[in-house]
Amino acid sequence: MSDVAQKEDVEYWRWQEYHRVFSNKKWKNKDIITAGVDVGSVGSKAAIMIDGEVYSWGVMRTGSNSPESAKKALDWAMEGTGLRLNDLKYIVGTGYGRVNVPMANKAITEIACHAKGANYIWGPSVRTVLDVGGQDIKAIRCDETGRVTSFLMNDKCAAGTGRGMEVFADLLKIPIEDIGKVSLSVEEEPPPVSCTCVAFAKTEAVGLLRKGWSKEKVLAAYTRAMAVRMSNLISRVGLEREFVITGGQSKNIGIVTRIETILGVKCLPTPNWRENGLDPMVAGAIGAALFAKALYEKEQKQ
Amino acid sequence: MKSQQKKYMIEISQKEIEELRNSVKATSRKVMAENIARMKKTSKNRPKAMEYFDEVADLFGKREKEIQAAKESGKKVIGYMCLFAPIEMILAADAIPVRVNSGWYDTSKLGDRIVPVEVCPVIRSTIGAKMIGLSPYLELSDALISVLTCDGMTKLGEILSDYKPVWAMPIPRVKDSPQSLRFWRDGLLTVKGQIEALTGNKITRKKLKSAIEKTQRATKAFRRLQDLRKGNPVIMGRDAMLVNQTYMWDDITRWTEKTEALCDELEEKVRRKEWACSLDAPRVMVTGTPMIWPDNWKLPTLVEEGKPQGVLVADELCSSERLLYDPVGVDEWTMDDMLDAIGERYLMASTCPCFTSKDGNVDRINWILNKIKEWNVQGVIYYVVRGCMSYAMEYTRIKKVLDGINIPVYYLDTEYTREDVGQMKTRVEAFLEMLTARIDI
Incomplete structure (x- = not known):
């Protein structure tokens, strides 16, 4: 897949890396x-808080080396703030690479x-x-304090995840940031692809393209299948309002709209992260920074 | 048997068999040593008496040689896959009982050459172990008792019959009806005859009584150990599970003595308040598919080495606490009464999901509820390997029951593989975080 991208010198899967300081x-x-510091399998995110209020963050791709990615993301969040590592009173690592965040005082799962x-971004409802x-x-x-009461996780498989979307962006040559909009541009929603396995779905998609389907239609069918899979997971854990979506795919309007349709419930709106709002992709890092504050205060009391 | 066409097994060259066996055996040795080292490191005050069990846990060690020597002196070895096999009858015929289910991850991939990957990995792995002659206890068995519980076990016996005499013991799916008990008792009598024919030893009243008394003593020691886990954690769950599991291949009298000695030491620790881990560690119970030493030690390891750390205080597993919890209860030491008592001990007490009744598998639900209450369990991990239908299906009901008493339960599905440990770690730790009050703002 990356071979194709290099040949044509366009990396459709590449999403925007950025940082923000209030x-x-x-x-x-x-x-x-x-x-x-939230080191995910695809993206690394770091958020900095002052007295429990978000001050800055950085979002970038995770490299092959987790400790390095953690450091880069944190450096980026600190860039232009005058802060240095020493100024940070407490750091919590989270995400898939949480045990490999060298500067962290403690690791907490991304689920918590x-x-x-999410409780911080959207409030106690x-x-x-x-x-x-x-x-x-x-x-x-979760409850009104943002404490986990139950959860479900998909099995070890890229289906219905950001990585799967990247693969499709590349296959269909649609920039990843447009993929949601493009998937919604079909006049009529096609049936979902039958197989959600990324490897097989790719084969199925190639078959559909050969059959004469437009790439918008193929994308819609794939996005639909992913949304069904996610909706099933939500139904199994039990949907209670208010409902929100975090992580990279919260930015995929094609996914969000379809989940809303399938479940018959509106998500709380995604903040305008391009301007002054908080980014739901950074929710894990924000949660980690909040835990860091609580843990620091607990430590001071002892 | 050699001249016969094999029903399932494929031909593999002796060279390939040896290469595979050596490589899996080397990995397994490493895994066993690493597991023991980690268990030693995790427990703050690990009992000295555990050293014996660490040693007997070595599947290619002293116990293998001991059984080998006993065989050379004329003793027979009878293997079994499900714990419905009447151990007392095997002992009464002066034979050695060993359980032969495989916990090796690597051999499950070999089993894929015989059966599809959709099949439960416990089955595929046992088939694979047989293909390369890996399991000493399976290899040393002169015959196998195959109890027809789940679909996988039913076919496993059939496949292994390519190598060994296999005695199929059908089991009624409904326990408490007069015809079920008769049916089961008839099966026991058949197996009794088969054991007698193989060993050439008659199972007399006197010998059966002495065998029953032997397992009764083992049950007493076993229960004493589980009771010690009711209070503050004085032993890590992994250590207790290892003790329980070694019963499946150790000499039963010696195992009983060593377990009693362990309990003496643990009682002393209770008096001195020397605990195995922090008293804040959430108390977890596991239930579901059997977890078999040495490779399938993944979940207990993740729980007890987790951040935050949890402690396994109880389980409902046929590879651990279900093994020996129920004694054979004899009223009169007549042959008839003893056979009835053996029949009831194996059938009526079982909480295996292969059973049903008009109320479903209520015995299992009651076991779980009782354990939660008496062992002060704070959360349950429902563990299922892919392909294990009966346990997977019963989850829905167990969850409802546990929701009703406000006990969190987490469904953890996995495979015989090391590759998903990272992902499982996130699941297990998130569940432990949920259980601890530490993640509180």
């Missing part, structure tokens, strides 16, 4: 400055962190969180 906030030495982060990451999907139930 420059209206200023930090002082006496503040409790904490960080959360996403619930906590959130009860169900769907986190669609690069390698797995998790349906999480």
